[in-house]
Amino acid sequence: MAYSGKVIDHYENPRNVGSLDKDAPNVGTGLVGAPACGDVMKLQIQVSDSGVIEDAKFKTFGCGSAIASSSLATEWIKGMTLEQAMSVRNTQIVQELSLPPVKIHCSVLAEDAIKSAIADYRRKQRGSQAQVGQA
Amino acid sequence: MAPKLPIYMDNHATTRVDPRVLEAMLPYFGEEFGNAASRSHVFGWNAERAVEQAREQVAAAIGASGREIVWTSGATESDNLAIKGAAEFYRDRGNHIITAVTEHKAVLDTCKRLEKSGFEVTYLPVERDGRVNPQAVADALTDRTIVVSIMLANNEVGTINPVAEIGQAVKARGAVFHVDAVQGVGKIPFDVASAHADLVSLSAHKMYGPKGVGALYVRRKPRVRITPIIDGGGHERGMRSGTLNVPGIVGFGKAAEISAAEMAEESKRLLALRERLRLGIEARVTDTVLNGSLEYRLPGSLNMSFAYVEGEALMMALKDVAVSSGSACTSASLEPSYVLRAMGVPVEMAHTSIRFGLGRFNTEEEVDYVIDLVAQKVKKLREMSPLWEMAQSGVDIKSIQWAGQR
Numbered sequence A: 001m002a003y004s005g006k007v008i009d010h011y012e013n014p015r016n017v018g019s020l021d022k023d024a025p026n027v028g029t030g031l032v033g034a035p036a037c038g039d040v041m042k043l044q045i046q047v048s049d050s051g052v053i054e055d056a057k058f059k060t061f062g063c064g065s066a067i068a069s070s071s072l073a074t075e076w077i078k079g080m081t082l083e084q085a086m087s088v089r090n091t092q093i094v095q096e097l098s099l100p101p102v103k104i105h106c107s108v109l110a111e112d113a114i115k116s117a118i119a120d121y122r123r124k125q126r127g128s129q130a131q132v133g134q135a
Numbered sequence B: 001m002a003p004k005l006p007i008y009m010d011n012h013a014t015t016r017v018d019p020r021v022l023e024a025m026l027p028y029f030g031e032e033f034g035n036a037a038s039r040s041h042v043f044g045w046n047a048e049r050a051v052e053q054a055r056e057q058v059a060a061a062i063g064a065s066g067r068e069i070v071w072t073s074g075a076t077e078s079d080n081l082a083i084k085g086a087a088e089f090y091r092d093r094g095n096h097i098i099t100a101v102t103e104h105k106a107v108l109d110t111c112k113r114l115e116k117s118g119f120e121v122t123y124l125p126v127e128r129d130g131r132v133n134p135q136a137v138a139d140a141l142t143d144r145t146i147v148v149s150i151m152l153a154n155n156e157v158g159t160i161n162p163v164a165e166i167g168q169a170v171k172a173r174g175a176v177f178h179v180d181a182v183q184g185v186g187k188i189p190f191d192v193a194s195a196h197a198d199l200v201s202l203s204a205h206k207m208y209g210p211k212g213v214g215a216l217y218v219r220r221k222p223r224v225r226i227t228p229i230i231d232g233g234g235h236e237r238g239m240r241s242g243t244l245n246v247p248g249i250v251g252f253g254k255a256a257e258i259s260a261a262e263m264a265e266e267s268k269r270l271l272a273l274r275e276r277l278r279l280g281i282e283a284r285v286t287d288t289v290l291n292g293s294l295e296y297r298l299p300g301s302l303n304m305s306f307a308y309v310e311g312e313a314l315m316m317a318l319k320d321v322a323v324s325s326g327s328a329c330t331s332a333s334l335e336p337s338y339v340l341r342a343m344g345v346p347v348e349m350a351h352t353s354i355r356f357g358l359g360r361f362n363t364e365e366e367v368d369y370v371i372d373l374v375a376q377k378v379k380k381l382r383e384m385s386p387l388w389e390m391a392q393s394g395v396d397i398k399s400i401q402w403a404g405q406r
Helices: A005-012 A064-077 A082-086 A090-097 A101-134 B019-028 B042-061 B075-089 B105-116 B134-140 B163-172 B246-284 B311-317 B338-342 B364-383 B386-392
Strands: A027-034 A039-047 A053-061 B069-072 B096-100 B120-124 B145-151 B176-180 B199-203 B214-218 B288-290 B301-306 B353-357
Touching: A005 A064, A005 A090, A005 B311, A027 A101, A039 A064, A039 A101, A039 B386, A053 A064, A053 B386, A064 A090, A064 A101, A064 B311, A082 A101, A090 A101, B019 B246, B042 B069, B042 B246, B069 B075, B075 B105, B075 B145, B075 B176, B075 B199, B075 B214, B096 B105, B105 B120, B105 B145, B120 B134, B134 B145, B134 B163, B145 B163, B163 B176, B246 B288, B246 B301, B246 B364, B311 B353, B311 B364
Parallel strands: B096 B120, B096 B145, B145 B176, B176 B199
Antiparallel strands: A027 A039, A039 A053, B069 B214, B199 B214, B288 B301, B301 B353
């Protein structure tokens, strides 16, 4: 498959590879995809008190465009508010990376990973508020 | 010394034309341009003589006689002609065809086409090492079986089938036995008599000959008949009309002659290179799985799964090395290799497979370079892999409820 220069750049020099502490209250973790489908993305966000994503990390099992899509996603959402990050669309990733039609699912997975990480963070926040309320 | 890049290790896909083959072909692009079917002048006679010499060379490589060789455009056409031609010709005897799930698409899709016109096809499963069990063939044969098509060696995993035993079972029931021998001929011993083969598909470009030329062996004693699928001038004794590709056929002949003459030595050398590659990778990389059989395997073939690393991503990382993958991401269908799946390779491992195909022009330096590169890149990709991270921290990946699991 002939990839765009941007996919190759993200693949060869992936941004923000790594892991954050998944047990930290201000970290949200999204794990999407399945090994059997050939793609698994783990995307994590660290959120400041003011609701801004101050750090994002990813690890991906998948093809070159899956790795590039998740690398790009972490690059974009760093510095965004949760609301802004929620509005990132897979079509923007497709456009930026010039993904061919057969690779569009990689961008869908990246969008899902962002949303899943945010949902996890929000769930944790609600949980800790509930605990505060009970105390 | 660092080898010259890029390195070609995809010799199951195609092989480079041997310089000796090219040299033999060149005159037939130049002054010896005649049509082998022209009976009235020296141009035609010279072309015909060259074609007949090549026929003998190809026939000799499989223990056949020149009169049993029909030229085609390649193995896909040979497979189509063999199966459709025999099915059509023997239709009054029955309508049942037997093949195996790991056959090449040229065989499987031909069988699917025949199913649409009233034939019944049994697709036999294979053992875990990819071999077809001769007893399974014997059990599947019925009085209505007219054609059995089983490959000599598999293109993806290099597994060699017990064609002699299979052929014996087929002939005991009087069906026509077709062998797609494209990947095996010139690499391992094969002859039509011990295989009990009636029809054999061959391709020039898998044995260091040119693309666009193949052959079908059609047994004469006892005579096997096929109905042609291309009509025209009645070339090739009516079995395959069309002006012959004289330079290609001359190249095929030379390639077959060289492969037969050098097989013993070349297969020893390729086996040593293949084992150097396999053991070299296994010494440097953990969590690999060899796909297919180690015992019944083409000497130049290596197919390995690298757990937790997706095959296409690894191929991209090995960018100066030409290999192929059974990963879904390399196909338009998004389904991983049907051959690996049929062998019982779990789907997540099929996604991580890489096929290395060593050939005549590969060197030890190249193999050592590839071992290094694979070790380095698998390490890098595993550091990026969430599955590797989970496995290292003791999480059982199979216990996770994955979304969208098929």
